[in-house]
Amino acid sequence: xxxxxxxxxxxxxHAIIETPAALSFILSPKKQLPDCSPAAELILRQYxxxxxxxxLLSVVMLVSPRGARRYNGLFAAALGSYHLWPAYRAYMRxxxxxxxxxxxxxxxxxxxxxxxxxxxxxxxFSVAAIC
Numbered sequence: 001x002x003x004x005x006x007x008x009x010x011x012x013x014h015a016i017i018e019t020p021a022a023l024s025f026i027l028s029p030k031k032q033l034p035d036c037s038p039a040a041e042l043i044l045r046q047y048x049x050x051x052x053x054x055x056l057l058s059v060v061m062l063v064s065p066r067g068a069r070r071y072n073g074l075f076a077a078a079l080g081s082y083h084l085w086p087a088y089r090a091y092m093r094x095x096x097x098x099x100x101x102x103x104x105x106x107x108x109x110x111x112x113x114x115x116x117x118x119x120x121x122x123x124x125f126s127v128a129a130i131c
Contacts (some may be wrong), residue, residue, distance in 0.1 A: 006131040007072050010124035011058040014079055017117045018058075020108060022051035031039035054079060072127045080125025083118040 025032055025048025029041040029043060064107070092098060093111035108114070 001110055005073035007069075007076055008062060008126035010076055010121065010128040011061045011082070013121050015055045015058040015062070017121065018051050018055050022048045022055060024048070024108060025051065034115075054082065076125045080122050080129055083122040083125065087115050087122065090118065112120035 007114070029044035029046075029048075030036060032044055052076050059073065060073065066088060090111040094115065109117075
């Protein structure tokens, strides 16, 4: 693969996994954090909007002309570093009893699926940032 082509799988994977997550945070915040206050719902919706913005950036990077690729490594590093945090959250949900966590399986797969998806994204973006 040519160096510029390393980034396409990373941006595509990010868009695929974060679009449903963003929509879930925006449309159903209580599925993410049951019994949350109205203020917490607003924060969760804001987070969903931030995720949707990162998806838009991924789509732009996927379809951008060659000239926009000069920032590819920086964007890949930034989005890759984001994926550390949901992977950490999934790890904590798998290894400890998190107070207020959802007991039922998640519509988006639960912590085992989340840690896998985010570690894959982290790996893809790490390669894209370096190459």
